[in-house]
Amino acid sequence: MPRRSTGRVTLQDIAERVGVSKVTVSRCLREPQRVSETVRLRIEEAIEVLDYIPNRQAGALSSGRSLSVALLVPSISNSVFSEVQRGVDEGLREAGYQVLMGHTGYSILEEERLIDTFLAYGVDGFVLSSTRHTDHAQRLLNRAHLPVVETMELTDNPLDINVGLDQRVAGRAIGEALITAGYRRIGFCGARLDYRVQQRLAGWEDALKAAGLSTQRCQTTPRPSSYRLGGELLSAMLERWPDMDAVFCCNDDLAAGALFECQRRRLDVPGQLALAGFNGLDITDATWPTLTTVITPRRAIGEQAARLIVERLQGAPRNPSRHDMGFDIALRQST
């Protein structure tokens, strides 16, 4: 017994109304110039009148391409990734691809789960926001023969395409900037301690060691970053190392939170304590005093990722590559 149709308007409905076969309608949608003008106009009219919405699942099943790309970010609420997302989204949309977003909660296991899910949805490519993955995730990606872009940080062994910046070099640069500015008892505070934060910490150590300074003033926690945590970490540090004259916070949220805590304590920034953040979020340029930070090219990373993946989707051969997008130090009022 035939299963009843879903009631949705299909290519066949358009075809019948116009009096052509459904291949012609399909063709009209994909290669309008291959259909005669008269037929084209009538098809377009029918589509309009019937409110036809193509069934992408059927299209994808048949063609093997879904015209969608998965973008996996650690966190939705972290504004750091929303800029990357915008760049990716814009670039891919222009090329006719839909971006499907997922968030991993900073967990590579969750990333693996999402890769599996999106493979099941038949995405044509992946943009990941890290270079660290489970073995299984890597296997899945390799077998799928899909273009993959790993973003944010750089790696020597990209799965495929890698677009980011050297987090360690950036950490070192901000450390050096603080040293150049005359600070000598420089602390580091970090939350979450994901790979990128660890790299920034290593960079900070590089800078201090190279200058012969102590790297003992280091306060870290696995807890997720927040404004309040920035305040808490700063308080703990002031207690342990009252002589500290500057702090590099692993990200801008912590830096802003630390600044608020200084205000609460009536501690003059930068007079009594200098503060620096990382990423260059909007808030760093709005507080009083404004915050010194490392500006990361998040939008550009997203755009470049989109550009490269589109190239591949349009047929360019696989060619593992690494793209260093650099960073800028913004020296502001807090140092």
Added chain:
Amino acid sequence: MPRRSTGRVTLQDIAERVGVSKVTVSRCLREPQRVSETVRLRIEEAIEVLDYIPNRQAGALSSGRSLSVALLVPSISNSVFSEVQRGVDEGLREAGYQVLMGHTGYSILEEERLIDTFLAYGVDGFVLSSTRHTDHAQRLLNRAHLPVVETMELTDNPLDINVGLDQRVAGRAIGEALITAGYRRIGFCGARLDYRVQQRLAGWEDALKAAGLSTQRCQTTPRPSSYRLGGELLSAMLERWPDMDAVFCCNDDLAAGALFECQRRRLDVPGQLALAGFNGLDITDATWPTLTTVITPRRAIGEQAARLIVERLQGAPRNPSRHDMGFDIALRQST
């Protein structure tokens, strides 16, 4: 001539390896208890060994259900919506649904485009973050016979399910709180001026009028909200109405930006000027002074939206409803 297969592992491959038919494998995945234990174990082993990933497009095409729900938010970077998103995501994931997110950029035309796109992807339902849509979008949604939840604000004519809070009443409540606290020359500053902001403004007017106070101190702009804009609007207001003793900012970003501007001007908050925001973002509880604000139950809205849509997806009949999730006023140091 037969088209060559995609090379992907399919149900058929599993079936052949185990020596059963593919329906049995399919059944094993969906209703394991209906398959004999021995066969089940062998199927599970084959799936593991071959790294089988089901093709959801084929499944959805065949069954008419994609096990996915679209969530449309105005902005990815606005943390207001990330809480909603978490609630939705969590609830839907538990029920076995994947959330596909899109952002409209506060444009109902873009919303319409996304509704079209996600209908093409065959989603089983929609969570929207407004009650305002284009006529065409409403038509599309009605014809699709899919569960739809409109969130954030309340409406008298829900498309289907409506979960939110009365933005106008909330605006009035914060206005009244300021009046109760003794302020009399109360300003309003608003950005973007989307529907919700307009409602908050109307509520603020309600409160001031009811108390016989002037509503002239109102500074608005269509520009998108940001910390810096909060500072700019405040500056403009101080210039126009130097006697102003309190400002209700339409959201927390503006309020924080206004606070930073006060710090820059060495204006004592709340001594010389009181500030209030809207939403209850983390930052309002981190600044110095902390910010008075309206706490909106964003997480709860998301969870409730998920709960209700899952009910419908599991067969509950359509039953238009409105769920007022309320709000709380947090009186903090800035007033």
Added chain:
DNA sequence: ATGAAAGCGCTAACAT
């Protein structure tokens, strides 16, 4: 320029 036929990988319906 247009169409007929086959098939993408899966599930629903109906046997056995």
Added chain:
DNA sequence: ATGTTAGCGCTTTCAT
């Protein structure tokens, strides 16, 4: 408990 058959809506291939 398992299998057979048909078909979801589209695109591809090949023919006209």
